[in-house]
Each structure stands twice: as structure tokens, then as C-alpha cells.
Amino acid sequence: MKFSVSKALQAPSVILLLLWMIVPLSMTIYFSFMRYHLLYPERFGFNGLSNYNFFLTDPALFSAVINSITLVGSIIVISVILGLSIALLLQETFRGRGIVRVLLISPFFIMPTVNALIWKNMFMNPVYGLFAFVSGIFGWPVVDFLSDFPLLSIIIMLSWQWTPFALLIFMTSLQSMDTEQVEAAELEGAGFWSKFRYLTLPHLGRAIGVVVMIQAIFHLSIFAEIFVTTGGGPGYDSTNTTFLIFTQALLQFDVGVASAGGVFAIVVANIIAYFLIKTVAKGMTK
Amino acid sequence: MKKIKHQSRVLACWVLAIFFFFPIFWMVLTSFKTELQAISIPPLFIFEPTFENFSIVQERSDYFKYATNSLITSFGATIFALIIAVPSAYSMAFFPGKYTKDILLWMLSTKMLPAVGVLMPIYLLADAAGLLDTKTVLIIIFAMMNLPIIMWLLFSYFKEIPSEILEASRMDGCSTFDELRHIVLPLSWGGVASAGLLSVVLCWNEAFWAINLTAGDAGTLTALIASYSSPEGLFWAKLSAASTLACAPIVVFGWFCQKQLVQGLTFGAVK
Numbered sequence: 001m002k003f004s005v006s007k008a009l010q011a012p013s014v015i016l017l018l019l020w021m022i023v024p025l026s027m028t029i030y031f032s033f034m035r036y037h038l039l040y041p042e043r044f045g046f047n048g049l050s051n052y053n054f055f056l057t058d059p060a061l062f063s064a065v066i067n068s069i070t071l072v073g074s075i076i077v078i079s080v081i082l083g084l085s086i087a088l089l090l091q092e093t094f095r096g097r098g099i100v101r102v103l104l105i106s107p108f109f110i111m112p113t114v115n116a117l118i119w120k121n122m123f124m125n126p127v128y129g130l131f132a133f134v135s136g137i138f139g140w141p142v143v144d145f146l147s148d149f150p151l152l153s154i155i156i157m158l159s160w161q162w163t164p165f166a167l168l169i170f171m172t173s174l175q176s177m178d179t180e181q182v183e184a185a186e187l188e189g190a191g192f193w194s195k196f197r198y199l200t201l202p203h204l205g206r207a208i209g210v211v212v213m214i215q216a217i218f219h220l221s222i223f224a225e226i227f228v229t230t231g232g233g234p235g236y237d238s239t240n241t242t243f244l245i246f247t248q249a250l251l252q253f254d255v256g257v258a259s260a261g262g263v264f265a266i267v268v269a270n271i272i273a274y275f276l277i278k279t280v281a282k283g284m285t286k
Numbered sequence: 287m288k289k290i291k292h293q294s295r296v297l298a299c300w301v302l303a304i305f306f307f308f309p310i311f312w313m314v315l316t317s318f319k320t321e322l323q324a325i326s327i328p329p330l331f332i333f334e335p336t337f338e339n340f341s342i343v344q345e346r347s348d349y350f351k352y353a354t355n356s357l358i359t360s361f362g363a364t365i366f367a368l369i370i371a372v373p374s375a376y377s378m379a380f381f382p383g384k385y386t387k388d389i390l391l392w393m394l395s396t397k398m399l400p401a402v403g404v405l406m407p408i409y410l411l412a413d414a415a416g417l418l419d420t421k422t423v424l425i426i427i428f429a430m431m432n433l434p435i436i437m438w439l440l441f442s443y444f445k446e447i448p449s450e451i452l453e454a455s456r457m458d459g460c461s462t463f464d465e466l467r468h469i470v471l472p473l474s475w476g477g478v479a480s481a482g483l484l485s486v487v488l489c490w491n492e493a494f495w496a497i498n499l500t501a502g503d504a505g506t507l508t509a510l511i512a513s514y515s516s517p518e519g520l521f522w523a524k525l526s527a528a529s530t531l532a533c534a535p536i537v538v539f540g541w542f543c544q545k546q547l548v549q550g551l552t553f554g555a556v557k
Contacts, residue, residue, distance in 0.1 A: 121522050122316060
């Protein structure tokens with residue numbers, strides 16, 4: 001095939017993605033230096049760095065960043081440890097293993113808004129929820145999860161959804177493990193921990209890296225779960241950076257400040273993305 | 287001793303599976319209760335099932351309109367993305383240039399742009415074009431969101447086709463279009479279908495853009511379910527009925543595309 005035909009076939013996808021990336025990105029950067037409030041569009045003008053100044057000195061930003069880190073960190077730790085343990089357990093062969101697998105990964109396909117509302121209503125409701133019922137049986141005090149522990153509640157919801165994802169990746173990766181090596185190690189009398197430490201863990205290294213980075217990128221932009229459950233509250237207790245920018249943009253109509261926040265979010269995401277892409281690129285050359 | 291160990295592990299697997307699936311089971315069970323049964327303490331496991339929630343959900347919130355919106359936007363975006371991606375991935379897989387790998391990696395990097403970072407421009411552009419609260423804007427956004435994943439999956443499927451087959455067809459005077467249509471696509475049909483399936487799943491569950499860019503007209507099921515979050519009154523049975531209908535097809539889809547999901551979401555880094 002001629003060079004030009006191959007270029008022409010690739011052109012639509014490259015051009016569309018380029019537009020999809022460049023146009024909004026440059027608009028965000030442009031607006032971030034502008035005074036632009038949707039309620040007072042006539043006051044549009046150059047604003048220097050004051051949007052950044054406003055966003056970065058907002059007292060809510062500090063707690064939002066801490067909340068984002070807490071969310072991302074704890075969901076990753078929980079889902080990787082749980083997912084890895086379950087994946088190792090599931091190496092056992094038994095009847096009904098297929099069903100167990102399907103039941104275990106199902107939460108990953110539940111809509112985020114449905115996930116949040118199931119937990120909010122049917123489990124965490126302080127009067128009618130199942131958690132309240134169970135703690136009633138044991139005579140424990142009733143906890144209003146969403147107002148007493150808003151961040152923990154969101155961590156529970158997301159860990160329930162993302163542990164299956166980690167599990168799925170680890171199961172796939174474990175399938176490609178060299179069984180002869182494991183058998184040889186067993187013959188030599190290697191116990192569970194030494195097999196895990198010297199064979200399984202090194203084999204899963206890349207899978208773990210990818211799971212951590214993909215989750216980091218997804219969880220930095222947690223939105224729907226906060227939107228339908230706590231609304232970022234009480235106060236700013238469960239507001240992450242994504243939700244903070246959302247409130248600036250669509251609730252306070254301040255395009256300039258929201259864009260400065262957007263640039264901040266893009267920079268943070270890019271730092272993580274850099275490492276992810278490096279890992280993936282390494283996989284391509286193999 | 288070894289048998290006991292085996293059996294306790296199997297038991298642990300089942301317990302974990304039931305534990306993880308329980309919220310979904312509970313949602314489905316609640317959808318067959320009356321509102322009073324749904325909030326009863328102690329929780330009811332055995333009751334006379336009712337189907338009225340499903341019809342009420344349709345009557346009160348026009349469920350089918352939202353379901354249709356979800357169907358049109360997720361399939362529309364997937365088909366749109368496939369039409370662009372198939373020729374591109376074909377050309378990259380069989381006629382790789384010096385920069386093909388870099389282009390693919392760059393496409394992957396567009397997935398890393400956080401949605402909230404471009405919320406304002408997209409909102410203003412959609413507003414200026416008169417596309418707010420339309421299915422068109424969701425189709426465009428969903429297609430761009432999934433294009434990199436689809437490109438990666440198709441690229442890796444096409445790569446698996448032995449190049450001898452293509453060379454033979456070219457000797458016989460096959461044109462590029464014929465080659466794609468009569469040789470490449472039939473050979474990788476399963477791969478193309480499952481890449482599409484994964485894209486449909488991802489569009490169906492998308493919440494950020496659906497909530498922020500639509501209202502009554504083009505709202506998808508994620509947006510409809512989000513509207514149930516209002517605190518006035520308890521409508522758990524109806525919420526469960528709507529949620530069950532919204533999730534069931536996708537959960538089943540998901541069971542069938544596990545492998546593509548792993549490849550698509552990890553960009554082929556885990557096989």
C-alpha cells in the first residue's frame with residue numbers, strides 16, 4: 001500500500017483526538033488567566049495569576065487535596081491487598097469456581113451512581129439500613145456513616161467496586177505464571193511465603209504497578225459517588241479536588257477559578273500518567 | 287490435612303463471593319418488595335414478590351426515555367469510534383511507520399486528561415453550539431473517550447493476523463478496501479465485537495459528563511439514578527427496580543468481556 005493511503009487511514013483518528021485534546025486544553029489554560037464569571041460576562045478581561053492565587057489559597061483546597069490523597073491511597077491499598085489475596089485463593093481448583101469468579105467481579109460493572117445509592121440507602125442509612133440493623137443486634141451504638149465518617153463511607157463504596165478490578169487483573173496475570181517453576185520450588189520444599197516472595201510477587205510486579213496507576217488516575221477524579229451521597233459535606237469533609245473544581249465551575253459559575261483548578265488537576269494527573277505510560281511502553285517493546 | 291486445607295480455602299472463596307455479591311443481590315431482592323417491606327426492620331428475605339415497582343418507575347420517571355438515551359449514546363458512540371478506529375488500527379498494524387508506537391502511546395495519554403480539567407471549555411463549547419442536553423454531545427464525548435482504548439485493542443487483534451495471508455491476497459490483486467473487508471475484519475470479528483462491547487460498557491456507566499451536560503432531554507440512566515439521591519421520602523423499592531434494570535444488561539455484558547476488559551483497561555500491559 002502506498003504511503004499516502006496509510007496516512008489517510010490514520011488521519012481521522014489522529015486529527016480527532018488531537019482536537020479533543022488541544023482545543024479544550026488550550027481553552028482551560030487561556031481561561032485560567034482570565035477574569036470570567038458566567039453571571040458577569042461583561043467583566044471579562046485579563047486577570048494575571050489571580051485565579052491561581054484564589055484557587056491555591058482557598059482554605060478548602062488543602063482539605064480537598066488531603067481528602068483526594070486519602071481516597072486514592074486507601075482505596076488502592078485495600079483493593080490491591082484484598083484483590084491479591086482473593087486471586088491467590090482462587091488458584092485452588094474446585095467445582096463452581098466459574099460462578100465464584102463471576103460473583104466476585106460483578107461489582108465492577110455496577111454504575112457508579114447505583115453503587116453509591118445502594119450503599120447510601122440500604123446499608124448506611126442510620127434508621128433502616130442493614131448496618132444499623134446489625135449493630136442493633138449486637139447492641140452497638142448506631143452510626144450515621146455518611147455524616148460521621150463521610151470519607152470512610154466513600155472508601156467502602158469504591159473499594160467494593162474496585163477490588164474486583166484488581167482481582168480480575170491479578171487473576172489474568174497469575175494465569176501466565178510458569179507452573180513448572182512453582183512445582184520445582186515446591187519439590188525443594190519452599191513454603192507459601194517464600195513462593196509468594198520469590199516467585200509470585202516478582203511475576204505480578206507489573207500487574208500491581210498498572211493496577212496502582214490506573215486506579216490512581218480514576219480515583220483522582222472520583223465524582224459521581226460524592227455527588228449523589230455526601231455532596232462533598234458535611235462542610236468540606238468529603239470534598240476532593242475534582243468536586244471542589246466542580247463546585248467552582250457549575251455551582252459558583254466562576255470559569256476563571258475553575259479553569260485554574262483544572263490546570264492544577266491536569267498537572268497532577270500528568271505526573272502519574274508519565275509513570276504509567278513508561279510502564280506500558282516498556283511492555284510494548286517486549 | 288491437605289484436604290482440610292483445600293476445603294477451607296474453597297469455603298473462603300464462596301464466603302468472599304457471597305460477601306461481594308450481596309449488595310447486588312439485595313438490590314435485586316428489594317426491587318420486588320413494596321416500599322414498606324423495603325424499609326422493614328428486621329430486613330425481609332422471604333416475602334410475596336411484587337412487580338409494581340417496575341411499572342411505577344416507568345410511569346413516574348419515564349424510564350424508557352432514559353434507557354433509550356443510554357442505548358443510543360453508548361451504541362452511537364461505539365459505532366462512531368469503531369468506524370474511525372478500524373481503518374486507523376488496520377493501517378497501523380500492517381503498515382507501521384517510524385512513529386506508529388509513539389502515536390499509540392500519545393493516544394493512550396489523552397485518556398489521562400482529567401475530565402474536570404476540561405469541564406468548563408467543553409460545557410461552553412457545547413453551549414455555544416446549542417448542543418447542551420443533547421444526545422449528540424454525549425456521543426461525541428463518549429466516542430473520543432473510548433477511541434484510544436478501541437485503537438489499542440484493535441491494533442493488538444490485527445497484529446495477530448499472520449501477514450502471509452495478507453500478502454497472498456495482495457498477490458491476487460486485492461485492493462486495500464477489499465483486504466480490510468474480506469480478510470481482516472472476518473478474521474478478527476470476535477476481537478472487534480468485544481472491543482465494541484467494552485466500549486458500550488464504559489459508555490453505559492459514564493457518570494461525569496452525563497450528569498454535567500444533560501438534564502431532562504438527553505439524560506442517560508446514570509443521570510436518572512443520580513436524581514433519586516434527593517432526600518425527600520424513601521423510594522428504595524423503586525430505586526432498586528430502576529437500578530436493577532439499568533445494571534442487569536451491563537453486568538451480563540461484563541461477564542462476557544472480562545478478557546477484553548483486562549487488555550483494554552491496562553492497554554495490553556497485562557495479558
